[in-house]
Amino acid sequence: MADKSDKAGEVIQGTLDMLILKTLALQPMHGYGISVRIEQMSKGVFKVNAGSLFVALQRLQRDGLIRGEWKATENSRRARYYALTEPGRKRLQSETREWERQVTAIARILEAS
Amino acid sequence: MSWWRQFSSGLATLLRRKRSAAELDEELSAYLEMAAEEKVQEGMSAKDALRAVRMEQGSAETTREQVAAAGWESFVETLSRDLRSGVRALRKSRGSTAVAVLTLGVGIGASTAVFSIVDGVLLKTLPYRSAERLAAVWSTEIGQPQSKIFTCYRDFEAFRSQSQSFEQLAALTWARAGQILTRNGSPHEVLAIPASVEFFSVLGARAELGRTFGSKDGSNACTVVLSHSFWEKELGGPADVIGSPLTLDGRACTVAGVMNRKFEFYPKTTSLWVLIATDGQFASQPLDSVVAIFGRLKPGISLARAESELDSLHQRVVREAPPGSWVGGVRPIVRDLRTEYTWLAGRNLRRALLILFASAGLLLLIACLNVANLLLGRYAERVREIGVSMALGSSRSRLLRQSLTESVVLASLGTAVGIALAVASVRYFNSAALVELPPGNSVAVDIRVLGFAILLTTLSALLFGLWPAWRASEVDLNQALKQSALPIARGRQDASQWLVIGQVALTVLLLVGAGLLTQSVMRLGAEPMGFRPQGLLTGEVVLPSESYRELRQRSALYERLIARLAALPGATGAALSSALPPYNGGASSPLTIAGKAPIEGLEAVSTIEITCDYFRVMAIPRLAGREFDSRDQESSERVAIVNHQFASKYFPGASPLGARIKLGKAGGNAPWLTVSGLVGDEKRTTVYQGRWGSSSRRWSICR
Numbered sequence: 147m148a149d150k151s152d153k154a155g156e157v158i159q160g161t162l163d164m165l166i167l168k169t170l171a172l173q174p175m176h177g178y179g180i181s182v183r184i185e186q187m188s189k190g191v192f193k194v195n196a197g198s199l200f201v202a203l204q205r206l207q208r209d210g211l212i213r214g215e216w217k218a219t220e221n222s223r224r225a226r227y228y229a230l231t232e233p234g235r236k237r238l239q240s241e242t243r244e245w246e247r248q249v250t251a252i253a254r255i256l257e258a259s
Numbered sequence: 260m261s262w263w264r265q266f267s268s269g270l271a272t273l274l275r276r277k278r279s280a281a282e283l284d285e286e287l288s289a290y291l292e293m294a295a296e297e298k299v300q301e302g303m304s305a306k307d308a309l310r311a312v313r314m315e316q317g318s319a320e321t322t323r324e325q326v327a328a329a330g331w332e333s334f335v336e337t338l339s340r341d342l343r344s345g346v347r348a349l350r351k352s353r354g355s356t357a358v359a360v361l362t363l364g365v366g367i368g369a370s371t372a373v374f375s376i377v378d379g380v381l382l383k384t385l386p387y388r389s390a391e392r393l394a395a396v397w398s399t400e401i402g403q404p405q406s407k408i409f410t411c412y413r414d415f416e417a418f419r420s421q422s423q424s425f426e427q428l429a430a431l432t433w434a435r436a437g438q439i440l441t442r443n444g445s446p447h448e449v450l451a452i453p454a455s456v457e458f459f460s461v462l463g464a465r466a467e468l469g470r471t472f473g474s475k476d477g478s479n480a481c482t483v484v485l486s487h488s489f490w491e492k493e494l495g496g497p498a499d500v501i502g503s504p505l506t507l508d509g510r511a512c513t514v515a516g517v518m519n520r521k522f523e524f525y526p527k528t529t530s531l532w533v534l535i536a537t538d539g540q541f542a543s544q545p546l547d548s549v550v551a552i553f554g555r556l557k558p559g560i561s562l563a564r565a566e567s568e569l570d571s572l573h574q575r576v577v578r579e580a581p582p583g584s585w586v587g588g589v590r591p592i593v594r595d596l597r598t599e600y601t602w603l604a605g606r607n608l609r610r611a612l613l614i615l616f617a618s619a620g621l622l623l624l625i626a627c628l629n630v631a632n633l634l635l636g637r638y639a640e641r642v643r644e645i646g647v648s649m650a651l652g653s654s655r656s657r658l659l660r661q662s663l664t665e666s667v668v669l670a671s672l673g674t675a676v677g678i679a680l681a682v683a684s685v686r687y688f689n690s691a692a693l694v695e696l697p698p699g700n701s702v703a704v705d706i707r708v709l710g711f712a713i714l715l716t717t718l719s720a721l722l723f724g725l726w727p728a729w730r731a732s733e734v735d736l737n738q739a740l741k742q743s744a745l746p747i748a749r750g751r752q753d754a755s756q757w758l759v760i761g762q763v764a765l766t767v768l769l770l771v772g773a774g775l776l777t778q779s780v781m782r783l784g785a786e787p788m789g790f791r792p793q794g795l796l797t798g799e800v801v802l803p804s805e806s807y808r809e810l811r812q813r814s815a816l817y818e819r820l821i822a823r824l825a826a827l828p829g830a831t832g833a834a835l836s837s838a839l840p841p842y843n844g845g846a847s848s849p850l851t852i853a854g855k856a857p858i859e860g861l862e863a864v865s866t867i868e869i870t871c872d873y874f875r876v877m878a879i880p881r882l883a884g885r886e887f888d889s890r891d892q893e894s895s896e897r898v899a900i901v902n903h904q905f906a907s908k909y910f911p912g913a914s915p916l917g918a919r920i921k922l923g924k925a926g927g928n929a930p931w932l933t934v935s936g937l938v939g940d941e942k943r944t945t946v947y948q949g950r951w952g953s954s955s956r957r958w959s960i961c962r
Contacts, residue, residue, distance in 0.1 A: 177286060178293040195315070196290060197325040200283075204326055208268050225289045226282075 162194065162202050163211075164245065167230060167238040170212060174229035176219065177203065203228065211237050269332035283326060287319045338664070345665035352637060356669065359633045363673025363720070366626025367712040368680025371704060373619035375685055377612050379702035385597055386521070388463020389555055393596040394562060396428075396552035396569065398589040409434065409549035411586050412541045415455070417572045418552065418591075424565035428554035429457040430535070433526050439803040440530070442505040447493050448801050449530035451483070451507055453541070453550075456534060459484070461555055462524065469501040469516030472534050481512035482534040487520045489530040507533065508804045525603055546580055553596055566593040583926055585849075618769055625765045627716055630673070631723035632758040634666065638724075659725060666724025670717040677716075681709060789941035790840065791878035797839055821870060834873040840941040852909060853919035853931070864905065866922060874938055884916045884936035900936035 169175070169183050180203075181194040206212045211234035217227045230238070272279045291312055298308035327333050349356045384390040396418070397407040415430045422428065431454035440449045459471035467487065476482040483505075490496060497503075500514050512533070535541050541548040556565055569591040577587045601609045638645075645658060685704050800820075807813045817835055824833035837846070850863035871887045873879075882903060899920065906915045915934045923929030 176289070178290045181290075182297075193315075196287065196322045200287070200322060200326045201329040204329055208265050210264050219289075223289060223292075224285065225293075226286050 162198060163206060164238070164241045165192070166199075166202055166206060167211065167234055167241070170228055170230045171235065171238055174227050176225040176227050178225075180228070206234070210234070265331065269335075273332045273335060280323070283323060284319070287322055291319065337660070341661050341664040342668065344661060345668045348665055349668060355633050355637065359630045359669055360672045360676055362626045362629045363670070363716050364676025364680055366623040367674060367677025367709070367716055368684060370619040370623040370712050371677065371681035371709045372684035372688070373615050374708040375681070375705040376688060376702050377616045378705050378708070381597075381601060381609060381612060385600065387461075390597070392426075392556045392558065393461075393553060394425075394556055394565065394593050395596045395599040396554065397592050397594065399592050400589055402588075407592070408589070410552050410589075410591060411546050411576075412548040412550055413545035413576050413580070414569075414573055414586070414591065415550055415552050416545060417576050418554075418569055419455075419457075421572055422554075422565075422568060424556060424560045424568045425554040426557050427457050427461045428552060429461040430455040430550035430552050431458055431524075431532070432550045433529075434549070437799075437801040438508045439801060440505055440507050441803075442494065442503070446803070447530075449489065449493075449507075450526065450528050451531050451533050452526070452529050453535045454532045455550075458532065459518075461553065462522075464522050465519065466516035467519035468498075469514070471516055471518075472532075473515075476515060476534050477537040479513065479534075479536070481507065481510050481536065482515050483507065483512050483531045484515055485517045485531045486529050487518050487522065490517045491520075493530070525600065546584060546586060562593045562595065566591065569593065583924070585924070614772075618772065621765050621769055623712060623715065625762050625769075627719040628758050628762045628765070630669070630716065631719050632755055632762070634669075634720065634723040635726075635755050635758070638662070659729065662724050663721065666720045667717075669724070670720035673716060673720070674713050677712065678709065786942065788840065789879060789939055795877070817870065821872070825872075832872050832876040834876040835870045836873055837868040848922045848929075849924050850909075851921040851923065851925045853921075855909070857925050858909075864922065877941070879941060880939040882937045882939060883914060884934070886936050886938075897930055897932045898935040899932040900938055901934055902938050903940045906937055 165184050166180055169180050169187070172183075175183065177196075177199060181196075181199055184192055184194055203212070203214070207214060207228075211231060212228045213231050214226050214228045216224055219225045291309075294312040294315075295305070295308040298311055299305055303311065385393065387393060396410060398410040398414070400406045400408070409432065412430070415428070418425070419428045431452055433450075433452055435451075435453075437448050438451050440447045440451070454472070456472045456474060456477060459466075464471065466484065468490075469484075471484055472482065485494075485500065490500060494500065500517060503514055505512055505514065535550075541550070556562075573586075573591050577584070580586050598609075605611075648658060649655070681704050685702055689702055802813065802816070807816065821833045821835065824830060846867075847865045848863070850858050852858070869887070874881060874886055884900070886900065887898070901915055909915070910918065915937060918934045919931050920934060921927070921929045921931050
């Protein structure tokens with residue numbers, strides 16, 4: 147969840163993983179593209195920094211949820227493109243479901259008082 | 260989590276460090292460039308764009324470090340780096356490292372070895388069936404509470420058949436000289452121990468070949484069971500030994516079995532066990548034959564209860580015995596067999612081992628303090644170095660980790676030395692047989708103690724490796740760099756002082772103890788023996804009793820033997836004695852002196868038989884009267900020679916010459932002897948009592 151305090155844009159670790167998976171579900175892309183896309187989709191709320199992003203990417207790769215390979219970009223520069231794997235797709239579905247469950251519950255609590 | 264993928268990916272990064280790093284770099288720089296490009300498109304200059312990107316995203320270096328730290332392989336890398344730097348640091352101060360390692364090693368090794376010995380000798384249960392319920396039965400003289408003597412066979416028969424406290428009782432005796440065993444014509448000198456039929460089954464011991472004593476063996480003339488070492492070493496391990504005939508002191512015996520290699524009982528040098536036959540000497544003279552008794556108590560019966568039961572059985576025996584019999588003067592006592600073993604091996608063995616154990620414990624403590632002090636000292640020197648490291652960005656946890664690694668390396672080296680020392684010491688101890696240990700378990704390195712010692716020293720190494728690093732990293736960096744780190748130094752000095760004080764105190768304690776013991780040993784060695792041992796050669800002769808049953812036969816042999824020995828070139832004389840000092844005490848007997856009050860005690864005097872030249876050969880001074888000479892033949896008046904101790908105990912202030920004494924109770928039929936000579940004392944130990952025996956001599960033969 148975003149914290150609109152001075153730590154603006156910091157994303158909690160587990161959430162970041164989920165956002166990356168979602169981004170890659172739409173299409174495979176390289177590291178910078180992912181961070182741009184997340185910023186875009188969240189309308190500037192989430193700003194991912196390189197450190198957290200690459201740590202998350204390594205983690206997701208080691209868990210077998212995404213797969214990376216070197217390809218040429220549009221500007222014929224070499225970049226590492228990441229794509230979702232089958233287990234990654236399944237994980238995204240289950241994470242999304244769980245997330246929605248949690249959000250609904252919290253919203254209910256907040257509205258109750 | 261895919262463990263395999265985690266593992267292999269980390270491993271790949273470790274092994275192909277350069278390539279992985281290069282790949283990541285490439286990816287990162289591409290990322291940053293793309294970010295910068297976007298900023299340029301928004302209107303920034305190229306330089307500003309790069310700077311902005313770096314500020315937002317963090318530099319490539321920090322990112323790289325973040326990614327690297329996230330994987331497990333970084334831990335391994337740091338560990339190996341710390342290990343290497345730890346070893347380097349240790350190698351730099353080689354001297355103090357060596358001392359610390361040696362101290363640790365000696366502390367661990369010595370305490371482990373000593374405790375293993377103590378455990379094997381004093382603590383471990385005997386390797387027999389239900390060993391915790393095994394008890395020894397002695398007799399003690401009423402009025403002499405320290406005495407422990409064999410019990411009469413009649414008592415054993417009563418105990419065996421009527422005792423409710425014991426599951427099973429057995430008897431054996433070792434109060435006998437060597438015998439000659441002949442097999443296939445070749446003679447061997449053996450220690451043959453008469454034992455009752457239950458002997459092996461009380462201990463739960465099985466034979467390796469053949470069988471142990473069985474109830475049917477009682478009707479045979481003579482049944483024996485061989486010890487494994489005798490069978491293997493003296494006889495050559497023949498497979499056909501079971502049932503084969505042999506003669507023991509002229510008697511025909513059959514071999515029922517051979518014991519297995521590990522079986523041992525007191526005395527350790529037993530060659531074979533002979534069954535006490537139902538029609539033998541023990542059964543026909545049960546009041547005069549004595550044995551050592553041991554047995555297995557029934558579960559839940561205490562030693563005290565068994566003792567009182569045996570006492571009441573013993574009273575019945577006393578009532579049925581002829582009046583004035585010696586059995587009326589003794590009472591049975593029951594003791595734990597384990598403690599008796601140790602006592603048999605050496606009356607001070609238990610105490611000596613415990614002292615040794617305490618000393619080893621102190622040594623371990625000193626070792627820990629020493630290492631602690633060394634480590635403290637080492638860190639004080641490196642305070643400035645620590646300050647610099649911290650200024651350069653080393654985190655505190657990193658510093659602590661480094662010092663931890665160094666301490667662990669030190670502790671491991673010390674432990675390795677300690678284990679090697681412990682194993683070598685125990686092996687040496689077993690092979691050199693420095694102390695006559697009671698039969699039972701062999702001594703082996705005890706894992707628990709080793710583990711404890713290692714734990715203790717490792718803890719102290721860690722504690723005293725970490726603590727100064729902790730303190731040092733707390734300090735204000737400025738102060739550390741500018742001044743010579745006074746606050747730390749003071750703290751270290753305090754702790755260091757206490758450590759040194761502690762060490763010195765313990766060391767002095769150990770040194771004083773060792774000094775006193777050494778002094779005692781030296782004094783023992785320097786004490787005058789009463790005879791001159793220089794140039795004295797001794798030997799032992801065992802005669803087969805069938806050829807030498809008559810005194811006449813033995814005398815003839817002894818005369819020839821002495822003549823031949825005295826004629827050897829370089830010999831100034833030869834003599835024979837039934838017991839040589841200092842380890843043999845002679846035969847104990849009661850004493851009656853004509854005209855004096857009866858003397859209490861079954862062992863008032865110990866007696867030795869000698870040939871004429873004995874005193875001259877041993878250089879024992881004659882103080883009064885005369886020695887045995889050709890006047891003393893078998894037919895003439897019986898005389899005895901007494902020593903100074905005897906005279907001062909029984910004839911204080913007067914001369915014993917001419918007194919008439921008897922080696923037996925007043926009413927008994929021992930012959931009267933006239934004291935004809937007085938000689939100086941020899942130093943002797945008596946094996947069972949530990950008192951110096953006052954001794955007298957009885958003539959045996961004289962030319």
